[in-house]
Amino acid sequence: MTVQTQIIRDAQKLSEFAHQAQKSGKTIGLVPTMGYLHEGHLSLIRAARQKADVVIVSDFVNPTQFGPTEDYATYPRDEQADLEKCQSCGADVLFIPTVETLYPNGQDSTWVEVSKMGNILCGATRPGHFRGVATVVTKLLWLSRADYAFFGEKDYQQLTILRRMAQDLGCPTKIIGMPLVREADGLAMSSRNVRLTPDQRKQALSLSQGLKAARERFQNGARSVRELTQAAQDIIQAQKDTAIQYISIADPDSLDIFTDTVPEHAIMLLAVKVGAVRLIDNMRLD
Ligand code: AMP
Numbered sequence: 703m704t705v706q707t708q709i710i711r712d713a714q715k716l717s718e719f720a721h722q723a724q725k726s727g728k729t730i731g732l733v734p735t736m737g738y739l740h741e742g743h744l745s746l747i748r749a750a751r752q753k754a755d756v757v758i759v760s761d762f763v764n765p766t767q768f769g770p771t772e773d774y775a776t777y778p779r780d781e782q783a784d785l786e787k788c789q790s791c792g793a794d795v796l797f798i799p800t801v802e803t804l805y806p807n808g809q810d811s812t813w814v815e816v817s818k819m820g821n822i823l824c825g826a827t828r829p830g831h832f833r834g835v836a837t838v839v840t841k842l843l844w845l846s847r848a849d850y851a852f853f854g855e856k857d858y859q860q861l862t863i864l865r866r867m868a869q870d871l872g873c874p875t876k877i878i879g880m881p882l883v884r885e886a887d888g889l890a891m892s893s894r895n896v897r898l899t900p901d902q903r904k905q906a907l908s909l910s911q912g913l914k915a916a917r918e919r920f921q922n923g924a925r926s927v928r929e930l931t932q933a934a935q936d937i938i939q940a941q942k943d944t945a946i947q948y949i950s951i952a953d954p955d956s957l958d959i960f961t962d963t964v965p966e967h968a969i970m971l972l973a974v975k976v977g978a979v980r981l982i983d984n985m986r987l988d
Pocket of ligand 1: 736
């Protein structure tokens with residue numbers, strides 16, 4: 703399906719567009735992204751297309767979710783390619799806001815914070831990251847008046863936090879999680895993969911291989927956090943340019959981290975730097 707996707711850059715214009723759509727009885731699906739779209743993003747846009755009458759995709763590299771030493775400036779961007787992909791997936795609007803239109807009173811104004819869940823896993827190595835995510839997603843939900851918002855399980859902690867946030871705030875938007883999309887060789891698709899050298903790209907395969915090794919042990923009966931974590935760690939550390947930030951096993955709903963024995967339902971989550979590129983991945987063990 704190829705449609706004419708309209709680009710909107712101004713927050714007020716998006717709000718008016720959504721208001722009109724809502725007034726004419728249409729349901730609205732929102733797909734928030736940081737752009738440089740790949741098949742993982744497109745799976746969300748297609749799901750939104752199936753579920754809602756009007757599909758809004760947002761492309762915004764949100765400064766408040768990046769730490770001072772992180773890759774905000776070097777994050778890949780390609781507006782034209784994103785527009786073409788949105789058209790091919792049938793998105794009605796591509797919202798590409800400026801920082802000023804989304805943060806009209808500057809970047810240290812009103813925050814939305816999910817306290818406990820936001821401080822563990824990625825939140826431990828990226829202080830303030832989930833506060834930035836929750837804040838910008840709240841803005842996007844308000845502006846788009848979305849009935850449904852789609853997020854990938856690739857960012858499992860983010861999805862869990864946003865579900866919790868929507869519940870806590872009585873947000874009318876239904877948060878919909880979609881499966882993680884991988885390259886044929888197992889690497890989790892990510893906009894950041896383009897920054898890997900060919901050699902680092904090979905080394906990055908150790909993330910999904912490590913997760914698979916842990917899952918295999920779990921399925922063979924292993925229940926020790928230490929043994930399962932070690933299985934993944936050994937594979938990742940065998941690659942020379944990798945630096946593990948964390949490998950954790952958690953409850954899939956609450957994200958409570960297991961420290962000793964793993965129960966029946968569990969997910970392994972990890973963050974690893976491959977060279978200068980920080981990658982995340984996760985896999986259900988059950
Ligand atoms: P990002 O542009 O990386 O912020 O991602 C925007 C949305 O796309 C988030 O909900 C991500 O979880 C989702 N996403 C990114 N990569 C993937 C993937 N490989 N599979 C599924 N969803 C993804």
